[in-house]
Amino acid sequence: MSLLEVIALTAEDARAAQDGGADRIEVAADMAADGLTPDPDVVESIREATSLPIRVMLRAKAGFRTTGFELDRLRRAAAGLAEAGADGFVLGFLDPSGHVDTAATGKLAADIAPLPWTFHRAVDHAAAPAQAWDAVRHLGGGLDTVLTAGSARGVDAGVDVLVRRAAAGPEAAGMIMAGGGLRRKHVAVLAAAGVTAFHVGTAVRRDGAWDAPVDPALVSEWRSLVSAATG
Secondary structure, eight states, X not given: OOEEEEEESSHHHHHHHHHHTOSEEEEOBOGGGTOBOOOHHHHHHHHHHOOSOEEEEOOSSSSSOOOHHHHHHHHHXXXXXXXXXXXXXXXXXXXXXXXXXXXXXXXXXXXXXXXXXXXXXXXXXSSSHHHHXXXXXXXXXXXXXEEEOSSTTOHHHHHHXXXXXXXXXXXXXXXXXXXXXXXXXXHHHHHHHTOOEEEEXXXXXXXXXXXXXXXXXXXXXHHHHHHHHHO
């Protein structure tokens, strides 16, 4: 079964994503910083606007490192966001050396249990991405998706990496959610390698701008594209 996840910043975005045939919503704020934790009121309004599963970003600042203070803040925020309607979360950290911060990530993952979660594109920005991919895959604790472009520069640069990772077998391919500059031309290539989950943000907004709302017609086009490639 395929998955199309759409980034929603507002309730209107969420309704449009659902109307266009999306399977899941990622809720974030401040996309200029690549997505930070949204206000619980926004999550609540999105929960009221859609029946789709909602995964909420847990990230206090731009970049992929966290401090103990920020982590405590995120751990407290997660409880309120779950009450507001989050079905799952999006998180992940790197340590000062650029390796996966398994301790910080594990603490936050334990707090949100038993809700599922996605490890976000921190994996693409690691000092040793191949090592980070292996580390993330074995984090467990509710992790069921890794959002990755295969490269810090986006899917255009990383598509061959994603294909190689997916070739490791169904388990690896099933963990990959391709996103980060994902373009229509990438879908068939990745689907042929076994990738079935795809993540879009500006691709379903007119002119590719974050200040434009999600367009249900564009979501529908992506839904058809993903279904055709993975069917």
